[in-house]
Amino acid sequence: MRIFLDTASVAxxxxxxxxxxxxxxxxxxVAKEGGSFREILKEICSLVSGPVSxxxxxxETHGMVSEARQLAKxxxxxVIKIPMTVAGMRAVRELSAEGIATNVxxxxxxxxxxxxxxxxxxxxSPFVGRIDDRAGDGMDVVDEILEVYGNYxxxxxxxxxxxxxxxxxxxxxxxxxxxxxxxxxxxxxLFDHPLTDEGIQRFLKDWEGVSx
Ligand code: E4P
Numbered sequence: 001m002r003i004f005l006d007t008a009s010v011a012x013x014x015x016x017x018x019x020x021x022x023x024x025x026x027x028x029x030v031a032k033e034g035g036s037f038r039e040i041l042k043e044i045c046s047l048v049s050g051p052v053s054x055x056x057x058x059x060e061t062h063g064m065v066s067e068a069r070q071l072a073k074x075x076x077x078x079v080i081k082i083p084m085t086v087a088g089m090r091a092v093r094e095l096s097a098e099g100i101a102t103n104v105x106x107x108x109x110x111x112x113x114x115x116x117x118x119x120x121x122x123x124x125s126p127f128v129g130r131i132d133d134r135a136g137d138g139m140d141v142v143d144e145i146l147e148v149y150g151n152y153x154x155x156x157x158x159x160x161x162x163x164x165x166x167x168x169x170x171x172x173x174x175x176x177x178x179x180x181x182x183x184x185x186x187x188x189x190l191f192d193h194p195l196t197d198e199g200i201q202r203f204l205k206d207w208e209g210v211s212x
Pocket of ligand 1: 162
């Protein structure tokens, strides 16, 4: 399973760039950073060779497609994030025909993911944390999407998004999701175990008596 970093922070991306497989941003994450979206995107794409998702803001097909064409010019690894709406799916069809990669975002149900795949989306992003927040089960939705895609041989890849904790990542991997996109804090927690730290300290202490 590939791990993407879910952030627009250049500092966080720079720190993890050699380990991560891609980046996802969204308008809220970009707004937190301030500055020019295009410049931030350009810098992120220069740090990471994998896919970097950048979201359009227009809500109608024509506007989405023209924003997407501009964003796609920033770098070869830009993926256009399109919201899951009827207008969005028309844009995905058009962009897919032009060879522009898309990530259909704000997916909360299996039928939404089915439509995105039928329209030729490169990626879909089910938001598991936000589903859980509303007393649903985000991982059940991921499980269903993977089964449906398997049934019909869709090539659309599933990015588990809105990840809140390490368990979401474990469950994504157990289900065979293609990618999990994780906040910086969760990315670091994936490496962490107190017994590893304790073990290193014990080995170093025991080694003190050994002569080289
Ligand atoms: C995914 O691509 C989104 O950027 C992100 O995962 C949303 O996460 P949130 O629900 O924590 O805002």
